[in-house]
Every structure is written in structure tokens, then in C-alpha cells.
Amino acid sequence: MKTLSPRQLLAVALASAVSISGCTSMFDKHVEWEVVEPQSYPVLKAVGYAPIKSQTGRSDTERELMAMKASKLDAYRELTEQVYGQRIDGSQSLANMVITNSQLKSSVEGVIRGAKVLKTYPVGKDTYVTELELDMQQVHDIYLTTAKPRRVRDVTYY
Template sequence: MKSMRKLFSVLLAMCVLLLSGTAMAATDITGGVIRVEGVSGVGQSFALKRIAAKVDAQRLLAEQIHGVQIDSNTTVENAIVTSDVVKASVSGVVKGAREVSCTTDEYGYVHVVMELPLYGGANSLAAAVIPNVPQQGFLPPSDIIPVDTKPAAPAVTTNPNQATVGNLYGATGQYTGLIVDCSGLGLQTAMAPALYTDGKKVVYGLENFSHEQVINRGYVGYSNSASSGVQRAGSNPMVVKAQSIEHFFNPVISKEDAARILAENQMNGFLSTGNVVFVK
């Protein structure tokens, strides 16, 4: 029995290591673009070396793109394997990637820097890989914490809806965006993550936006700090702390924070702008 338990523990540890390795292998998309540098050989004309460097850059770009996580279950590489349409689209955006610079070093090698934006229209990675899902509205806060568990609202009001979310959930309607602080939890980046409650309900995700919105701007930005790189959340962001991370990519928050976020959204629709930042 002890030997079986030991074997089970070893196998479990190996599985954890494999899963951790998969998450760590994901291409980081914090900067919003994928940038690579291709290098030529020597002994050719400048024109041929530039072509060779560009081909090298496109190869590197394809490698980086394949490691981008679309959602918690799918990488770009997975999507390419299962869909010829996605494969052709990804190939097209790689070939259409922008050449940022072309330089020659002291040894005669040509260096070409190329980059591909994650979002921003037909030439973006999002246009090639983000699925078009039916759009759904945001949940009301009462779906997370029912109204009858909160103190009663005042009997007289000029706007019952705003009074309900304001008095029962503490909403003010003054926030410009949302920052979810996931620092220390090992969050990995994805193009279509979801924000969950600890009850596994989706507070914020791909289904809350039109396909056009997601392709043009995405709906989540990433930062390495809650004090910098969070301009996307606007001048007065709401800040909540994640409790844990689900499947490496999806922050999980408390029901209380989820209800408060959704109540704020009922006040002014601030989630629909996509001004949300996850801090890693």
C-alpha cells in the first residue's frame, strides 16, 4: 500500500511539473505586439541578405505566435492543427507582419526586426485566431449575491435600478475601468481569458463583446505592476485582488468583489469599454 501511495505521489508530481511547463512555455503578450529579429548570413548582396533576414524573422514570428494562448484550453498552435482556415489566416498575418527596422552590423550580417500586433483589424493576430462567439450581456450583481441577502434599499427613489445597486452593493458609478491584481499568483497571459467568481461564474469574458470589438482592441490588457502600465483602465480604476488563478490564465475573485464590479457596471456600463487590466 505504501509503495502504491509513493508511486501515485510521484506520478502526481510529474503531472504538475508537465502542466507548469506548458503554462510557462506560453508566449507572453503583455506588450500587445509580438516582435522578433531575423539575421542573415554573410557573403551575399545586401538585397539577398535582407530577404534572408526577413525569412528568418518570419520563421521566428511563426514560432512565437504558435505559443500564444488563445484561452485557457487552446494555443494558436492547437487552433492551426484543428482548422485549415485558422492555419491559412495565421500564415497570412505572418507574411503581412510589419518590418520595423533593417540594419547591418559590423560583421556584415543584416538584421531585420518585424512585429505583429495582437489587435487592430484585419492584419492582427486576433483577426486570425479569435473565434466569433454569440455575444451575451453582463450578469446582474444579484446573480452573484441575491438582493434578499443584502439590507433593504430606501423606499423612495427617483431611479430604482441605480438605488438598488448603489445602496445594496456599494456602487458609485464613478469608475473608468478595472484592475485585477493577480500579483504573486503565477498568472499567464492569454488573448481571451475570463474573470471568474469563486463560484465559477463568468464575471467578464469573451462572450461579453462583439467579435469586432475583440479584434480591434481586445478586452484585457496586461501589466507587471498595479502602479504602471495600467493606462487602459482609465483615470479612476476600480482595483480588486484576485484570490487564485484558474487554469493558469483566468483570475478568480470573491463573490463580494464580483457583485460590486457588476453593480458598478449596471450604473455606467464601464465594463463594456474593455478598460480592464490584469496585473501579473
């Protein structure tokens, strides 16, 4: 293995320093940012359902209140699906070229802010319904107050 002389080592170090500094900016700069605004905002709607008699409770009134809450959660789940999508996991098992086990799972995860309850009402004798609305303009405004999204407007070098 050949060793480098001190002069060669200095040349390699100098060449490395020049090549690395060539990738960085030698100037100070000032960057101006501007907020990015979408062109349109949809209004999403969701409906949730819950059976009254299936709810746990000691009286009909308690079961009805629980059905109201359950239908509201179901409507929020539907809104979350619209905003974030739904995750689907599936699997199948084969034995001797015959399906022995088949599973399909779905899940939804997300945070919904700014939804408004439009109506909550019973349908028939055993179902409660909740209607929700999510104005994406309001969601965008809430997002702006917390995240402050921006893009480069102008760069000035000194």
C-alpha cells in the first residue's frame, strides 16, 4: 500500500475543501414567503346511524341518548373516511388449493376539526340518525392558525 507524502496529502485536503465548498452558498440571502391558498373548498357531508334497542342502558331514555352519541360517532367516522381515506388489510390462506381462511379488515384514523352537526333525529322506532357537515374552508382557516404553510415568494442575495 502506497503512502502519500505530506505535499500530496495537503493537495488532496485542499481539493476536498474546494469541492465541498462549491456545494454551499457563499452569499447571505433573504427569503420572502407567501401563503398557498387552494382554488376551491368542498363542503363534505356525512350521515351516521345507530340502533336504539341495541344500546346498553337501564331505560329507554338512556338507550336513546346512547344511540344519539353512537350515531354522531358513526357520522364522524364517515367524515374521517372522506378526508383521510380508509385502510384495508386482507389475507387469505390456501391448503390443497382450497381457501381455508379469508380475512378483510378496515380501519380509519384521523383528526376532524370544525365539523358541524346539522341534524340529530330518530327514524322509525329503532334508529337514530346524525347528519354532519365539514366546510373545508373552515378547516383550512383552522390549519392556517396552527401550521402557517408557506412557499418562497422571492429570494434576495446580498
